[in-house]
Amino acid sequence: MFRIFIIFIFLPLLVWAHPMNELEQAYTNKDKDYVPRTQHIDEQGRAKFVNHLILESSPYLLQHAHNPVNWYPFSDEAFNKAKLENKPIFISIGYATCHWCHVMEEESFDDLQVAEFLNQHFISIKVDREIRPDVDATYMNVSQLINGSGGWPLNAVILSDGKAFFAGTYFPKDQLLDILSQIQILWQNEQNKIINQANDIDKVLNKAANNTQGDIDKSIVSKAIKAMLSNFDELEGGFGEAPKFPHESMLLLLxxxxxxxxxxxxxxxxxxxxxxxxxxxxxxxxxGGFHRYSTDNSWLIPHFEKMLYNQAQLSLVYTRAYQLTKNPLYKRIAKQTLDYVLREMQDANGGFFSATDADSEGEEGTFFVWSIQELKRVFNQDEFKHFNHYFDLSSHTDFEGNHVIRFKEINDINEDDYLKIDKLLNKLYDLRIKRLPPLTDNKILLSWNALMVPSLLEAGEIFNEVKYTQAGLALADYLTSFNQDNQFYRVSIDNQLQTIALFEDYAYLANAYLSVFDQTNQQIWLDRTIQLVKDMTQKFWDKTQFGFNM
Structure with a gap:
């Protein structure tokens, strides 16, 4: 069991201040392609507001750099300010390609009324969960304890020592203002009660994290399989009810x-x-490629963002499933997914971007869906007849007046059919790339890129495709550059390293290096793996409670 910790460093006599002229200068220094994301624009086309997030490089944080909310990054500066001013902290956690994060941004965080209340009564912090999964996990645990569930955007209200007393997910503007108002009244009149609640929540979470030494149950795998199968959807596949996530680790274990x-x-x-x-x-x-999750039980209507970690893990699932069953469909899906990543998610320096957005042109899914009229314009009469034969264009595949492209019965299609189908799909692709694309989150994350290495190498070996092998080896070489002066970093943005690597970075990278050793039998990769595991154990192993800290 992984335990989670966050280190807060407080220097009570020192508060790092970024004066407004420094923030304005940082805005002025942005390159000509920089577009402020806000409704508050002056006559010269310049954003009326700028906050501390303008000093950050995370695409998600920069999306909020011109909100009227006076956001801070997760930093000593923000926590010290809350302590000195005796204010609670409103912390909002999300990621750049999150649809509901965008909705809450537009409804609340770019709203003057919400901003005025937050700025007066709270210190506000924004967190990119992909850069700081440790912070995200900490407050996700609070949300799951209080509400029984969690999601993004994840919003919490915490003390200046980091302990939380409230957490939730998306709130419409009026509900958010009502919650914040109630908290502000309690803070003003019954602050000790809030502090006691935060301490109680912290105690419950710490108690749940406590482990005792013992032997591993030898039947743990069979018990896990039994639990999975008891939750299996025999009609539509997957585990549990909608929203459905692919749960790649469960499929790989199966x-x-x-x-x-x-x-x-x-x-x-x-x-x-x-x-x-x-x-x-x-x-x-x-x-090609998979969206993040399905909103229904039949894997039909997704939330349309695409995450690198899904592509890495699902391509590996389908590659190994092909090795197991020799079903050509699985080979097709694995290769198309990897080809999509190589074609559309790769940075010029060799790494892979973290995600693409669900939204484009201000709407979710616009880039990916088609109207019947569009399809009839793309295809001639005979082509449309063939397309309608293979794909479901009924009301079943409707998404807000358009259609997702779904096969009627994928297991009825043979290899010869795919020759015809791919000609039709290529026509759609050639037209689709002319549409306004969703935003790409250009962070290159060490852990997610490390997941791609074994996926590429196994596909290269199993499908006898040299391009995947070469891509996997080149990626592994590139990831060695995340080590600077014997310190690994988690994030690269515009080829600049930042954020000290976390446990998952070490774990996934060690597995990636080991897969390269398996492929090449070169001793250097085994040596790198051994050293990584030693460093990981030294940095993250908890000798008292056992397990690895994040």
């Missing part, structure tokens, strides 16, 4: 166990899930 101890229940869970996910909607049949 595939691994089925290789060792085959049975029909395991195989059904694998194939039904992979077949339905590949049918379209959750999977981008036109451009």
């Amino acid at each position: 595939i691994d166990v089925h290789k060792r101890h085959p049975n029909d229940d395991q195989l059904n869970a694998i194939t039904i899930t992979l077949d339905t996910m590949a049918s379209g909607g959750f999977y981008d049949t036109v451009g």
Whole structure:
């Protein structure tokens, strides 16, 4: 079990201040392509507001740099200011390609009434969860304890020592103002009660994190498989109810166990899930790659953002499923996913961007969906007839008046059919790339890129495709550059390293290096793996409570 910690450093006599002229200068210094994201623009086209996030490089934080809310990054400056002014901290956590984060930004954080209240009564902090998953996990635990669930945007109200007493997800403007008003009244009149509540929550979370030494249950894998299968959706695949996430680690475990101890229940869970996910909607049949999750049980209507970690893990799932079953569909999906990543998510320096947005032209999914009229303009009459034969254009695939592209029955299609289908899909792709694309979050994350290495290398070996092998080896070489002066960094933005690496960076990178050693048998990669694991253990192993800290 991983334990989570955040180190707060408080220097009570010193508050780092960034005067407004410094923030304005940082705004002025932005290059000509920089576009402030706000409704508050003056007659010269310049943003009326600028806050401390203008000094950051995270695309998500920069999205909020011109909100009238006086945002701070997660920093000593913000926590010290809260302590000196005796104010609670409003902390909002999200990521650049999150649809509901955008909604709350527009409704609340770019709103003058909300900003005035927050600025008067709170210190406000914005966090990019992809850069600081440790901070995100800490307050996600609070939300799950209080509400039984969590999500993004994740909003919490905390003390200047980091302890939380309130947490939730998306709130409409009026509800947010009502919550903030109630908290402000309590803070003014019953501050000790709030502090006691925060301490109580902290005690419960710390108690849950406490571990005792013991032997690993030898039946833990079989128990895990049994629990998974009990939650398996036999009709549509996947585990649990909507919203449905792909749960790649569960699928990889099922595939691994089925290789060792085959049975029909395991195989059904694998194939039904992979077949339905590949049918379209959750999977981008036109451009390749997977969206983040499905809003329904049948993997039809997704939230349309695409995350690098999903592409890395799902391509590996389909590659190993092909190795297991020899089903050509799985080979097709794995290769299309990797081709999408190589074509559309790779930085000029060799790494891969973290994500693309759900929204474009101010609407979710616009880039990915099609009207019947559009399809009839793209295809001639005969082509449209063939397209309608293979794909479901009924009301079932409707998304706000348009259609996601989904096969009617993917298991009825043979290799010869795909030759015709791909000609049709290529026509759509050629037209789609002329549309205004969703935003790309150009962060290059060490951990997520490390996940891509074994995915590329295994695909290269299993499909006998040299381009994937070469891409995997080149990526592994590139990731060695995240080590500067014997210190690994988590993030690269515009080829600039930042943020000290976390446990997951070390763990995924060690696995990536080991996969390169398996591929090349070069001793240097094994040596790098061993050194990484030593460093990881030294930095993150908890000798008292056991397990690794984040």
